[in-house]
Amino acid sequence: MTPLVELKQLMKKHWDAQKKSELFSDVTTTIEQPERIALLGKSGQGKSTLLRILAKLESVDSGTIYFNGQLMSEVDSRIWRMNICYVAQQATMLPGTILDNLMISSKIHNRTFEESYARQLIKAVGLDHLDWGKHAGDLSGGEKQRIALVRSLLLRPKILLLDEITASLDQQSKELVEQLLFKLHQKEKIGFIWVTHDMEQAKNVSERIWYMEDGTLASDVKTSVFLDDQASSPTQVKL
Amino acid sequence: MSLLALSFTLLFVIITMLVSVWQKLDLEKDIAIGTVRAAIQLLAVGYVLQFVFQSENILFIIIIICVMIVVAAFNAAKRAKGMEGVIWRIILSIATMEILMMGLLLSLQIIDATPQYIIPLSGMTIGNAMVACGLFLTQLKRETESSKGEIETLLSLGATSRQAVQDVLKRSVKFSMIPTIDAMKTVGLVQLPGMMTGMIIAGADPVEAVRYQILIIFVFTSSSAITSMMLSVLCYKKLFTKDLQLKDWR
Known part of the structure; x- marks a missing residue:
C-alpha cells in the first residue's frame, strides 16, 4: 500500500552567522495513514522549518517528499496545501471580521461556506461567545490562534501541520483544542503533526513521536515507547 | 532670454x-x-x-518617445533590485499607457498632432508614470515584507498567487497614486505647476495656460493609475517561486 506521506533523506540548510550550514539532514520517515504525531525537540532543531517544508512554504536543499505516491514537486501547490494545511505559531488574522476570516477558504475555492460546521468548531474551541462581526485584529492572542485553527479546519485537510498552536492558550482552552483534534482524528480521519514543547501535551494527543536532535530525526517511535524509554533513561529529554 | x-x-x-x-x-x-x-x-x-x-518626421517623434520610456524604465527599475525582468514589465506598462493616452488625446483632437504638443506632453506623462512605477515597486517591496504572515496564511489555505497578494497589490497601487491625487487637490492653491508657469512666462494667455494644465493633471491621474495597475498585473507572479512560495526579495 502506498504511504500517505513519505519523506526521504531530507536536508535543509540555513543561514548561520552569514554562511550556510546544515539545519538538519537525513530526515527519512513515512506516515501510512492519518496519524497523531507530536514533533518534539529543543529550539533551533528545525521543527518549524520541517513543518513549513511539508506545507510547501519552503523548499528542501535535497531529498524528496511524496503524498499518496506523488512527488511533491509534481503536485500543484494549491492542491497540496488543501490536503496538508499549515497553522503557524503566530496566528495572522486577515483584514476584516471573524466571519471574513472563517469564510476565506470558501471564497478562495469558490465553495459554499459551511456555517453549521464552523459553529460546531467554534463552540468546540470555546469561542461560541464571540460575535462574528467583530474585527479579527481586535481578538486576543489565544482567540486569534483558535480562529486560525478553525479557519484551517474548514478547509477539511487530510493532515494538519500545527506549530505550537496552544502556546498562548490557558489550560482550559488548551484542553478543548486537544479534545477537538483528537475527536476529528477519530471521526474524520484528520491526522496532524504537532510541534510542541509540552511533554504532557505530547503524551495526551499523540500516538507517535518524532524527536529531532543533533540535526536529524533522532527518534521516530510510538508515544508509549518514547515515554518508556524516557522513564528508564538516565538522561531524560528536556524540551 | x-x-x-x-x-x-x-x-x-x-x-x-x-x-x-x-x-x-x-x-x-x-x-x-x-x-x-x-x-x-x-x-x-x-x-x-x-x-x-x-x-516634422513622425519617426523622430517615435524615437524620442522610445528613448524617454527606456530611460524612465531603467530609473524606476532601481526600486526593484532583485526582481528579474522588471525592466521589460515597466517598459510595457509605460508604453501601453503612452499609446492609450496619446491615442485618446489625438483621436479626440484635444491636442494637435504636431511634435510641439506630442513630445512635451509625452515627456511629462512618461515622467509621471516613472514616478508612479518607482513608488509602486518601493511600496510593493515594503508591503510584501511586512505582510509576509498574511500572504503565507492565504497560501497555506490554498490561495493562488493573485489571491494571496491581492490586498498587497491594491495597497501598493493606491500608494503610488498619492502624489498625483494630492497634486490634483492642491494645484493652484499650494503650487503653480511648471507647465502653466512656463507658458505664462513665455507670454501665453493665463487662461489658455490653465486649460493645458487641467488637461495635463487629468492625464497624469489616469496615467499613474493605468501604469501602476498594469505593472501590478505584470509583476505579482515574480514575487513567487514556481512552487508558489514567497521569494526572499532582497
Whole structure:
C-alpha cells in the first residue's frame, strides 16, 4: 500500500552567522495513514522549518517528499496545501471580521461556506461567545490562534501541520483544542503533526513521536515507547 | 532670454557652492557635475527638439518617445533590485499607457498632432508614470515584507498567487497614486505647476495656460493609475517561486 506521506533523506540548510550550514539532514520517515504525531525537540532543531517544508512554504536543499505516491514537486501547490494545511505559531488574522476570516477558504475555492460546521468548531474551541462581526485584529492572542485553527479546519485537510498552536492558550482552552483534534482524528480521519514543547501535551494527543536532535530525526517511535524509554533513561529529554 | 542673462543664473550655483564650503557639506563636486550635466543635457535636448520640430518626421517623434520610456524604465527599475525582468514589465506598462493616452488625446483632437504638443506632453506623462512605477515597486517591496504572515496564511489555505497578494497589490497601487491625487487637490492653491508657469512666462494667455494644465493633471491621474495597475498585473507572479512560495526579495 502506498504511504500517505513519505519523506526521504531530507536536508535543509540555513543561514548561520552569514554562511550556510546544515539545519538538519537525513530526515527519512513515512506516515501510512492519518496519524497523531507530536514533533518534539529543543529550539533551533528545525521543527518549524520541517513543518513549513511539508506545507510547501519552503523548499528542501535535497531529498524528496511524496503524498499518496506523488512527488511533491509534481503536485500543484494549491492542491497540496488543501490536503496538508499549515497553522503557524503566530496566528495572522486577515483584514476584516471573524466571519471574513472563517469564510476565506470558501471564497478562495469558490465553495459554499459551511456555517453549521464552523459553529460546531467554534463552540468546540470555546469561542461560541464571540460575535462574528467583530474585527479579527481586535481578538486576543489565544482567540486569534483558535480562529486560525478553525479557519484551517474548514478547509477539511487530510493532515494538519500545527506549530505550537496552544502556546498562548490557558489550560482550559488548551484542553478543548486537544479534545477537538483528537475527536476529528477519530471521526474524520484528520491526522496532524504537532510541534510542541509540552511533554504532557505530547503524551495526551499523540500516538507517535518524532524527536529531532543533533540535526536529524533522532527518534521516530510510538508515544508509549518514547515515554518508556524516557522513564528508564538516565538522561531524560528536556524540551 | 539672452545668453548673458542665462549666464547670470550661474550666480545661484555659486551661492549654493559657497554655502556648501561654509557649512562643510562636501557637495561642491556633485554640484559642479550636476550643473554641467544639466546644462549640457538641456541644451542638447533643446537642439534635438528644434531639429525634430522643423523636420516634422513622425519617426523622430517615435524615437524620442522610445528613448524617454527606456530611460524612465531603467530609473524606476532601481526600486526593484532583485526582481528579474522588471525592466521589460515597466517598459510595457509605460508604453501601453503612452499609446492609450496619446491615442485618446489625438483621436479626440484635444491636442494637435504636431511634435510641439506630442513630445512635451509625452515627456511629462512618461515622467509621471516613472514616478508612479518607482513608488509602486518601493511600496510593493515594503508591503510584501511586512505582510509576509498574511500572504503565507492565504497560501497555506490554498490561495493562488493573485489571491494571496491581492490586498498587497491594491495597497501598493493606491500608494503610488498619492502624489498625483494630492497634486490634483492642491494645484493652484499650494503650487503653480511648471507647465502653466512656463507658458505664462513665455507670454501665453493665463487662461489658455490653465486649460493645458487641467488637461495635463487629468492625464497624469489616469496615467499613474493605468501604469501602476498594469505593472501590478505584470509583476505579482515574480514575487513567487514556481512552487508558489514567497521569494526572499532582497
